[in-house]
Amino acid sequence: MLKLEKIEKAAELIRTAKYAVAFTGAGISVESGIPPFRGANGLWNKHDPIFVEIEYFHKKPLESWKKIKHVFYDMFDQAQPNPAHIALAKMEKRGFIESIITQNIDNLHQKAGSKYVYELHGTSRTLSCIECSTEYELNFVDLNFLPPTCYICKGILKPDIVFFNEKIPAFALKRSTEESLKADVFIIIGTNAEVLPAADIPVKAKENGAIIIEINIQESHFTDTITDVFIKGKASEIMEKIATYLYL
Numbered sequence: 001m002l003k004l005e006k007i008e009k010a011a012e013l014i015r016t017a018k019y020a021v022a023f024t025g026a027g028i029s030v031e032s033g034i035p036p037f038r039g040a041n042g043l044w045n046k047h048d049p050i051f052v053e054i055e056y057f058h059k060k061p062l063e064s065w066k067k068i069k070h071v072f073y074d075m076f077d078q079a080q081p082n083p084a085h086i087a088l089a090k091m092e093k094r095g096f097i098e099s100i101i102t103q104n105i106d107n108l109h110q111k112a113g114s115k116y117v118y119e120l121h122g123t124s125r126t127l128s129c130i131e132c133s134t135e136y137e138l139n140f141v142d143l144n145f146l147p148p149t150c151y152i153c154k155g156i157l158k159p160d161i162v163f164f165n166e167k168i169p170a171f172a173l174k175r176s177t178e179e180s181l182k183a184d185v186f187i188i189i190g191t192n193a194e195v196l197p198a199a200d201i202p203v204k205a206k207e208n209g210a211i212i213i214e215i216n217i218q219e220s221h222f223t224d225t226i227t228d229v230f231i232k233g234k235a236s237e238i239m240e241k242i243a244t245y246l247y248l
């Protein structure tokens with residue numbers, strides 16, 4: 001099938017779906033200037049991921065924070081949603097998709113206007129005190145002084161992103177699982193989903209009968225296993241075309 005035919009087919013599947021859900025990873029934000037985790041330009045190729053291991057954070061909060069600020073906050077601050085985030089937000093508004101399950105922590109789906117976003121790996125938008133659990137919006141925290149501390153108890157603040165060896169937020173996991181089981185069309189965009197339990201969610205959707213659409217610049221381990229319609233290409237380019245077919 002030609003690429004355009006596949007895009008048209010995907011749009012038709014989304015248009016006629018009873019309950020379409022999107023599942024996104026780092027690839028959807030690449031065209032917003034945020035690097036992915038794996039591959040030649042991947043973050044884990046340039047930085048030792050030890051700085052987001054929870055044990056290291058507790059042992060060396062300042063060292064960890066210097067990297068966190070550089071890798072996540074300095075970069076994410078300027079990033080804006082790209083046409084793929086915007087297409088998904090419009091699709092939600094018009095009732096073509098119900099929700100987004102994301103592994104991203106960059107807040108770009110919300111910036112684009114999406115309302116039902118389940119963040120499996122947390123968010124960089126809020127921070128919590130490791131002593132008293134008080135939560136802070138990023139705007140209230142001065143990252144010029146590291147490590148940032150709690151106004152109430154002076155405990156160290158940790159971004160609400162899921163570190164390695166930390167548990168996935170229970171609410172996000174519960175809702176993501178529920179959404180994947182309700183979905184009759186499931187759209188995977190820009191992810192290798194190599195980490196559990198996120199990697200299992202599209203599989204659950206498939207086992208429950210959902211049709212799987214996948215958009216990626218290259219094949220992932222989903223492509224030959226669960227994907228029904230694979231569209232090779234950049235998320236923004238493909239999503240913009242799908243949105244056009246949906247008259248968005």
Ligand code: APR
Binds near residue numbers: 030038121233235
């Ligand atoms: N459009 C579509 N897909 C793209 C694009 C693009 N412009 N650029 C890259 N990709 C694809 C890559 O081919 C790859 O399949 O996006 C995927 C990015 O994969 P990863 O870097 O592994 O990111 P992700 O799958 O989101 O990682 C999952 O791993 O380390 C953890 O917690 C981290 O949430 C992250 C999780």
